[in-house]
Amino acid sequence: xxxxxxxxxxxxxISLGGAYALxxxxxxxxxxxxxxxxxxxxxxxxxxxxxxxxxxxxxxWPVAILITLVVTTVMGIGIERAAYKPLRSAxxxxxxxxxxxxxxxxxxxxxxxxxxIPRGYPEIPFLKRIFQMGELSASFxxxxxxxxxxxxxxxxxxxxxxxxxGMAMRAVSKDFETAKLMGININRVISVTFAIGSFLxxxxxxxxxxxxxxxxxxxxxxxxxxxxVAAVFGGIGNIPGAVVGGFFIGIVETLLVALGYSTFSDxxxxxxxxVMLLVRPTGLFGEKTVEKV
Amino acid sequence: MKKLTVCLLVFxxxxxxxxxxxxxxxxxxxxxxxxxxxxPLTGENGGGGYQEVLGMRYANKVxxxxxINGETYNVRLVEADNKSDKTEAVTxxxxxxxxxxxxxxxxxxxxxxxxxxxxxxDNQVPAIxxxxxxxxxxxxxxxxxxxxxxxxxxxxxxxxxxxxDGAKKAAVITQLGxxxxxxxxxxxxxxxxxxxGNVVSEQRFQTNTTDFKSILTNIKAASPDxxxxxxxxxxxxxxxxxxxxxxxxxxxxxxxTWENSSIIENAGISAEGVVLSTFFDDADPATAEAAxxxxxxxxxxxxxxxxxIIPAVSALGYDAxxxxxxxxxxxxxTKGPAIRDALAKVDLEGVTGRIVFDTxxxxxxxxxxxxxxxxxxxxxxxxxxxx
Numbered sequence: 001x002x003x004x005x006x007x008x009x010x011x012x013x014i015s016l017g018g019a020y021a022l023x024x025x026x027x028x029x030x031x032x033x034x035x036x037x038x039x040x041x042x043x044x045x046x047x048x049x050x051x052x053x054x055x056x057x058x059x060x061w062p063v064a065i066l067i068t069l070v071v072t073t074v075m076g077i078g079i080e081r082a083a084y085k086p087l088r089s090a091x092x093x094x095x096x097x098x099x100x101x102x103x104x105x106x107x108x109x110x111x112x113x114x115x116x117i118p119r120g121y122p123e124i125p126f127l128k129r130i131f132q133m134g135e136l137s138a139s140f141x142x143x144x145x146x147x148x149x150x151x152x153x154x155x156x157x158x159x160x161x162x163x164x165x166g167m168a169m170r171a172v173s174k175d176f177e178t179a180k181l182m183g184i185n186i187n188r189v190i191s192v193t194f195a196i197g198s199f200l201x202x203x204x205x206x207x208x209x210x211x212x213x214x215x216x217x218x219x220x221x222x223x224x225x226x227x228x229v230a231a232v233f234g235g236i237g238n239i240p241g242a243v244v245g246g247f248f249i250g251i252v253e254t255l256l257v258a259l260g261y262s263t264f265s266d267x268x269x270x271x272x273x274x275v276m277l278l279v280r281p282t283g284l285f286g287e288k289t290v291e292k293v
Numbered sequence: 294m295k296k297l298t299v300c301l302l303v304f305x306x307x308x309x310x311x312x313x314x315x316x317x318x319x320x321x322x323x324x325x326x327x328x329x330x331x332x333p334l335t336g337e338n339g340g341g342g343y344q345e346v347l348g349m350r351y352a353n354k355v356x357x358x359x360x361i362n363g364e365t366y367n368v369r370l371v372e373a374d375n376k377s378d379k380t381e382a383v384t385x386x387x388x389x390x391x392x393x394x395x396x397x398x399x400x401x402x403x404x405x406x407x408x409x410x411x412x413x414x415d416n417q418v419p420a421i422x423x424x425x426x427x428x429x430x431x432x433x434x435x436x437x438x439x440x441x442x443x444x445x446x447x448x449x450x451x452x453x454x455x456x457x458d459g460a461k462k463a464a465v466i467t468q469l470g471x472x473x474x475x476x477x478x479x480x481x482x483x484x485x486x487x488x489x490g491n492v493v494s495e496q497r498f499q500t501n502t503t504d505f506k507s508i509l510t511n512i513k514a515a516s517p518d519x520x521x522x523x524x525x526x527x528x529x530x531x532x533x534x535x536x537x538x539x540x541x542x543x544x545x546x547x548x549x550t551w552e553n554s555s556i557i558e559n560a561g562i563s564a565e566g567v568v569l570s571t572f573f574d575d576a577d578p579a580t581a582e583a584a585x586x587x588x589x590x591x592x593x594x595x596x597x598x599x600x601x602i603i604p605a606v607s608a609l610g611y612d613a614x615x616x617x618x619x620x621x622x623x624x625x626x627t628k629g630p631a632i633r634d635a636l637a638k639v640d641l642e643g644v645t646g647r648i649v650f651d652t653x654x655x656x657x658x659x660x661x662x663x664x665x666x667x668x669x670x671x672x673x674x675x676x677x678x679x680x
Contacts, residue, residue: 005514008539012506108335116339118527120559130538137540212503213534214559216527218336222501257507262497263469 004135009258010251015142015211017250018149022204023227024234024242025156026197032173032237033193035092039099040079042224043106044198048072048205049121049215050114056122065124069202076198077191085187103224110217118214127210145207146247152200153243160239165192173237222266226253229273235286244284325367326359326627328617329394331385331409331420332401336377337500340526341550341606342401344599345423346372348610349398351593359618362625368618375400379408386412394418395627396617401606403427403444403473410434419633421617423609424549424572427476431654436629438636438654440612440643441572442661444473447548448480450570450661450677451521455546456488460518464494464543466508466532468524471500477523477548485521493517502528505535513541523548530559537563544568554602557669565668570661573605573645574673580642586611602671605645612643 023045030038051071055064083102087095127141160166168189171179180186208223209215230249234241249269256265276283330349333342349370358365371392373385382400386409389397397413397420400406406425413420414436422430422439426447431437455463463485467478475497482492494515496508509532512520520543522532529551536545545567552571557564578584586608591601616639621627624635640649648656660678664671 002514005510008510009507012504012510016504111335111339115343116335117343117555118340118530118559120530120555120561123561130540132540137538139538212531214503214527214530218501219503254504254507257498258511260496260511262499262502262508266499 005258008136008138009254011136011138011142013251013254014247015138015145015250016254017247018146019204019208019211019246020223020227020230020250021149021243021246022152022200022207023223024230024246025153025239026201027228027231028234028236028239028242029193029197031231033169033190034084034095036084036095036099037228038197039096039224040083040102040106041197041201042220042222042227043103044072044076044079044220045201045205045208045224046215046217046220047075047106047110048198048202049209049219050110050119051202052206052209053119053122053215056124061124065206068206069199072202072205073195073199076194076201080190080194085190107217107221114217116217118216121209121213121215123213124210139211141207141210145211148203148207149243149246152203153239156196156200156239159196165189169193226269229269232273232283233276235283238283238285241283241285323367324364325369326361326621327369327371327392327394328353328614329389329392329397329418330370330372331375331382331389331397331399331405332372333377333405334372334374336381337525337527338377338402340555341424341553341604342377342399344553344604345399345401345606345610347594347597347599348423348590348607349614351590351607352611352614354593355589356615356618359621361621361627366627375405375409377402377405379404382406382408383412385409390416390418395621395629396421396632398610398613398617399423400425403430403476404471406430406437407472410437413437417629417633419620419629419636421613421636423613424606425473426549427472429472429476434654436633438616438650438656440616440645440648440656441549441609442658443655444477444548445480446659447570447661448477449484450663451546451548451568452481452484452488452490454568454570454663454677455485455519455521455544456490458519458544460490460544462491462493462515462517462519464496464512464515464517464520465492466496466498466505466512466520466522466524468528469497469499471525473548473550474523474525478521481521481523498528503531505532506539509536509539509541512536512543513539517543519544519546521546523550526550526553526555529553529556530564533560533567534563549605552605552664552671554600554604554671557666557671564666567666568663568674569665569671570663570677571605572658572662573603573608574662574664575603575608576673578644579646580644582615582642583608583644586644608644612645612648615643616641616648 026041052068055067083098129140168184172189230245231242234245253265332346353370373389375382375385382405403425407429414434419436424441426444428443465478468474494512547569549571551569575587594601619639619641620632620635624631663674665674
């Protein structure tokens with residue numbers, strides 16, 4: 001394998017990893033606050049793809065991107081209100097099952113509305129411009145994805161660590177009940193969390209689908225599961241962990257395919273999940289939880 | 294009280310199953326025969342499966358009745374979604390059997406057809422495949438017939454085309470665990486090597502893969518003249534676009550599945566020059582039935598909010614249906630074994646040409662249409678027959 005081929009593979013891997021990282025953050029944030037694995041997250045990501053397709057048919061791309069992000073965010077909050085909030089005092093298992101239900105609902109609803117025939121993802125000209133660097137060839141979005149991911153994560157970290165809302169989020173994730181007693185508006189914090197998660201899934205969706213060009217009602221399933229693994233790998237509930245996990249899975253997966261082991265590329269991801277849960281259930285950066293009595 | 298409600302609910306749910314099954318019973322004097330449609334409407338092949346089903350529904354609209362022993366029977370289509378999944382296929386097949394189907398049509402996708410083949414065989418219900426091209430579908434199964442050509446033929450046709458086009462080095466991309474894709478890929482490789490060509494790169498990908506860049510980067514390093522990538526409609530535009538994005542200029546070729554306007558829609562300008570083989574060409578109706586079909590079906594497509602380009606699989610779906618009717622008429626019975634015996638004697642002019650079955654249950658088809666994408670349309674290039 002020549003040097004350019006290797007570099008080309010790395011570029012693909014980092015770009016894929018960036019999109020994974022953005023989705024993984026959504027899982028990690030929601031888990032941190034609600035102790036809920038939001039199985040519908042991958043499908044929110046898929047729906048954002050469809051929103052973009054429809055928005056771009058009637059608006060110029062800057063407006064379309066804005067509409068997509070707003071609608072996706074609102075949908076994330078709406079799902080929380082409709083399917084998770086009424087179950088807040090129910091056992092944790094019920095809310096998780098509700099999440100699985102929402103996931104299937106979104107998949108089948110979009111199959112019904114948009115049919116299973118893949119829809120072409122519209123091209124945003126400046127994102128698709130092809131760059132030639134010597135023998136390397138990549139579209140702008142491939143290079144933009146990891147950079148934008150890092151920028152968004154830095155902003156998110158500042159938001160969580162420096163603002164009042166961020167403080168409330170941290171408080172809720174530490175102790176739900178106490179935070180409530182301290183006068184924190186739990187519902188607002190949870191809504192903000194879902195909003196951020198869905199917003200990032202929306203951004204991830206634009207980057208991911210611009211690079212992959214077609215959306216089906218099942219486009220969100222596998223990326224969703226893989227990003228869940230990425231979140232667990234990094235330590236679920238931990239934002240930098242999710243980012244590292246996303247990049248790691250993206251790169252290793254690409255390299256495995258490049259080496260001709262595409263048979264094992266998906267298996268690897270889920271093998272990683274099992275090994276991680278056995279060896280270090282709290283993930284790479286996860287804190288050790290102390291059982292409180 | 295609560296317990297009573299639960300009991301009542303359970304009872305209602307259970308009885309709904311009875312009603313569902315009871316629907317197949319004959320109603321008030323009108324005799325009917327049930328034809329099962331075993332097709333994917335969701336999942337990876339949902340798009341193509343739907344087009345095939347449209348062909349069958351249209352055929353049912355054109356020929357809604359069949360005569361058995363001088364009596365007119367209504368034909369009722371019962372559809373079961375096999376979800377492009379081999380496990381779901383078994384369930385769907387069983388549900389069709391239990392709904393009393395006399396003949397079963399389908400499926401799009403060879404893998405699901407192979408998976409369900411044994412069920413049709415065990416229950417002695419004949420099945421007629423429309424576009425499943427893998428040899429394993431009918432091989433060793435006395436109850437599976439099909440109206441299309443086979444992959445060894447199709448692979449040879451494409452290999453010959455590539456060779457005559459001056460290609461010396463080919464790369465093959467196939468989908469893991471997909472009988473259609475890996476089968477056709479193998480037949481192509483074998484035929485191409487026999488002609489003296491060289492297969493420089495064989496790449497495989499997983500179902501639901503959307504990122505083909507790593508595979509394509511490897512292919513680029515091997516610099517082939519042509520890339521043969523038989524795969525589903527969903528993956529086609531991704532492979533085409535990503536290949537062009539990586540600066541690969543080799544000719545991209547594939548099999549019958551790629552003849553679908555959604556590929557051109559999704560791949561846009563990158564799809565120009567893609568070459569594929571298919572069963573049917575609507576610009577050149579081969580039979581009288583075809584001329585009639587083209588006219589009526591275009592209107593039907595518009596009614597169903599589809600682009601008015603006739604997909605080859607719809608034509609095959611139509612053919613499968615009229616073949617089934619012919620067999621029922623010949624058999625003068627709605628019993629599976631009788632219909633199967635009649636199928637062996639069927640000889641009719643379908644939309645995709647004459648349909649006569651060989652001892653294996655495959656239609657004797659020896660002609661493929663090669664089409665190329667030009668100016669955003671599938672343009673007929675030539676017909677190829679291989680003996």
